[in-house]
Amino acid sequence: MTCSRKAIRLGLGMLIVTLLLSHATAFGTQTPALTEIQLIRDMPRYIMDHLDNGNHPDRNGMIGYNRDGWLSVSLQRGGMLYLLLSAVDGDEAGADNAWRAIDAAFQRQKPDGSFHIGHPMGPDIARVDSLNDVSFWLAKLCHALLTLQASELGPAFESRIDALLPRIELSALWVADGADVLAYGDSEAPNRLFFHACAFGFSGILLENQELMDLGRQFAAQGVGTQRADGVFLELGGHDSSYQGVSLLQFQQYAIHFAHPAADAAIQLGSAWEVMRVKPSGEIDVTGNTRTGYGQEDFLDGIKQVSYIEVLLALLYCGEAQDYEPATDAAIRIFDHLSSESSRVVLLQNHPNPFRRTTAIGYTLASRQNVRMVVYDVLGRQVRVLADGQSPEGYSHVVWDSKDNAGNPVSPGIYVVRLATPLRTETRKMSLVK
Numbered sequence: 001m002t003c004s005r006k007a008i009r010l011g012l013g014m015l016i017v018t019l020l021l022s023h024a025t026a027f028g029t030q031t032p033a034l035t036e037i038q039l040i041r042d043m044p045r046y047i048m049d050h051l052d053n054g055n056h057p058d059r060n061g062m063i064g065y066n067r068d069g070w071l072s073v074s075l076q077r078g079g080m081l082y083l084l085l086s087a088v089d090g091d092e093a094g095a096d097n098a099w100r101a102i103d104a105a106f107q108r109q110k111p112d113g114s115f116h117i118g119h120p121m122g123p124d125i126a127r128v129d130s131l132n133d134v135s136f137w138l139a140k141l142c143h144a145l146l147t148l149q150a151s152e153l154g155p156a157f158e159s160r161i162d163a164l165l166p167r168i169e170l171s172a173l174w175v176a177d178g179a180d181v182l183a184y185g186d187s188e189a190p191n192r193l194f195f196h197a198c199a200f201g202f203s204g205i206l207l208e209n210q211e212l213m214d215l216g217r218q219f220a221a222q223g224v225g226t227q228r229a230d231g232v233f234l235e236l237g238g239h240d241s242s243y244q245g246v247s248l249l250q251f252q253q254y255a256i257h258f259a260h261p262a263a264d265a266a267i268q269l270g271s272a273w274e275v276m277r278v279k280p281s282g283e284i285d286v287t288g289n290t291r292t293g294y295g296q297e298d299f300l301d302g303i304k305q306v307s308y309i310e311v312l313l314a315l316l317y318c319g320e321a322q323d324y325e326p327a328t329d330a331a332i333r334i335f336d337h338l339s340s341e342s343s344r345v346v347l348l349q350n351h352p353n354p355f356r357r358t359t360a361i362g363y364t365l366a367s368r369q370n371v372r373m374v375v376y377d378v379l380g381r382q383v384r385v386l387a388d389g390q391s392p393e394g395y396s397h398v399v400w401d402s403k404d405n406a407g408n409p410v411s412p413g414i415y416v417v418r419l420a421t422p423l424r425t426e427t428r429k430m431s432l433v434k
Contacts (some may be wrong), residue, residue: 032257033150039256040088043316044328047335049424051309052082058388059405061104067389073115074133076105077140087148089394095153099160105137106167108430113174128185131178132192134171135199142168142202143253149206157216165207172203172212179215183222190233192244195252201258209325213258223247223395224262231269238290241277244270245311252317264322270329271318274311278330282337284311295399307406308338309422340421347426348399354431361386361428362397363419372420373398375430380422386417402432 040048058067063079066069086094096253100175108116114134117125151316175182179196201216203209223233232239233247243383248270255263279283284306286292292306312334319328324430344366350359362374373387384405386398400417404410415430 006194011195019427036253036256037088037147037151039317040085040104041412042320044076044332044335047312047316047331048085050335051313052085052094055082055370056078056388057082057101057104059285060383061100061102063101066104070108070116070118072117072133072137073105073108076101076186077137080144083144086149086183087144087153090152090154092156095157096380097150099157102164103214105141106164109171111165113170113172115171120150126185127178129180131175131182132186132195135182135192135196138168138171138175138203139195139198139250142206143198145206146202146257147290148205157354161206161342169207169209171209172200174207175199176212176215179218183219187222188226188234188236189243190226190235191221191246191250193226194247194254195220197223201254203289205257213348217258217260220251220258220260221262224260224266225252227266227270231266231271231273236290238288239273240289240291241286242292242306243285243315244274244277246307247316248274249310249314249317252314252321256321256330261357267318268322268324271315271324273332274315275326278311278315278333280333282333282335283339284308284334312338335423345415345419345421345424345426349428351432354433355402356433358399358401359430360397360399361417361430363394363426364395365391365393365421367392369421374420375400376416376418377410378414378416383415400430 021374055063057063057079060067062070063077065077066075078096083095083101084100085093095415110116114130115137117130117133145161148154149161175196179200180197182192186196197216197220199216200212200219204214204216226234228234233244235243249268251263251270252267254260255267279285286306312331313333315327316333318324319331344364345380346364348364350361350364352359363371363373363385365371368390371387371391373382373385374382375386377383382405384400384403386400402410410432412432412434415432416427417430418425419426420430
């Protein structure tokens, strides 16, 4: 698309913004968050219990690819799903663990509110990508904090949230200074426009900043303006069954907190299209996708695979909020598909067993995915994290040297090793002898 055509689209988007702003009204901070908590609690429990696996921070507070060396703050956002679900469940220990991802992120905040970019992403990257990096993080961070604030855990985390607000404000204002760059640069990527709507809207609520909330409404309206008559949010001028789910998820979370005149119709149309892309097997059809499913690369996320979890969540939100049963059914099919794929995860018995000093723990995976392997004592206390991150398809093994996380030898006795993938968990008992 030429620059002149982009400018025309941007102009039309701003016209839609003006029309929608005259009707949009923000809800208060508490009631919408409580509404969303109940909405999540009404989703199928057996699905929700599996969604945060692989999003736990490691001992350094790192998430995903940041575990191999800091790359970008946007990659920390997976830990905010863990925080969100911990808040919904009233799991204080889980929320406290998830908070380590926040601390690790803000240790890398620059004085201007941006964040350090690690090799191989920077430092010579486009400004729009730097802005996106921070916006993606703020969207998920602030959404999780609003949920935490409204949950039963709110009082326990109040002081931590308050202490974080000045740093959130610094980043939000830095991104706001580049709002025009994002509106133009991401005009053909509605999933990003909805991320920006959430970043500005949710940070605006936390900071009680009306200007940030107004920016959020502008980006939400611009995102809605990319939707064509069949419900597709146009990504690079075409459809994408993965990013459609990302757009739907972000827009639905935004619309819970901010009234939007086009929300219900846009979500219903978009979800109906997405449901048609979910095969009876639960696999998501990628035929004709403009951005995902064929090994395309992206600056922030590397090779672009289908975001199954985000599509699943988007459909669960729609199924509950819109009472749209086909969306819930499609989400269940996706979950069953993922469960079937992960059912071939096998945690092998450690060898040797019993053992005196070291033992090897093997496992096999049907596909490359996140794994977390942890050793516990018989009282359920964590002893050692052996693996936490991406693991390849096929056989892998980890050696435990019978030491704890601090490097101290543990006492002889029975221990349990637990291997968790996004949708499956297996355990084995091990016996350490003198």
